[in-house]
Amino acid sequence: MATLLPRDPAVVAPGAVHVPDWLSLDRQRELVTACRDWAAGPVPMRHTRMPNGSRMSVQTVCLGWHWVPYRYTKTADDVGGGPVAPFPSWLAGLGRDAVEAAYGSRDDAYNPDAALINFYDSAAKMGMHQDKEEKSLNPVVSLSIGDSCVFRFGNTENRNKPWTDVRLESGDLFVFGGESRLAYHGVMKTFPGTADPILGLDGRLNITLRVTGLAP
Secondary structure, eight states, rough: OOSSSSOOOOOETEEEEEETTTSHHHHHHHHHHHHHHHHTTOOOOOEEEESSOEEEEEEEEEEESSTTTTEEEOOOOOTEEEBBBOHHHHHHHHHHHHHOOOOOOTTTTOOOEEEEEEEEEEOOOOEEEOOOSSSSSOEEEEEEEEEEEEEEESSSSOOOOOOOEEEEEEOOEEOOEEEEEEEEEEEEETTTTOOOOOGSSSEEEEEEEEEEOOOO
């Protein structure tokens, strides 16, 4: 959604950086097409089941490694056992560009090997959680496409305050590493109809890139 005033990059917490409007509209459209291809790939996009049997409102498809609560596998044992789609090298390059944009320096050793592509419809949310299944504590890269959302970024100790609510718009980048790598975070709500119609997307896509630290 276009805004009247420019939005400046902001350090939300030590190691956590919000870079508004990082993805061009053309790049967003390319990523929407790619996400549709991945969702139709060998492992379908699905509502993940939690260990207590509840179903996440967000739909997810994975690349490189398949995430299930709370581990990574190379086969999607919860949806038929098929092999997870490969993680493309161009997406790793985009991750390196993102880390450079957030932190101001290039790290060619940053090599993400897993992506979670989450789709939010108008009712979907994501509860406060930590990304801690990875053995590596390299930064997490988060790309937003489509409808805007309220992203809550908290502390590393628990799900309670202090936290900061950030409105993420289509094209925004959020990177968190360093002191904030294990911060609790979640998506409180989305704003239906806020995506640019040119994207052809009804809802919100969130692409997160991670370095698992796991052996291939």
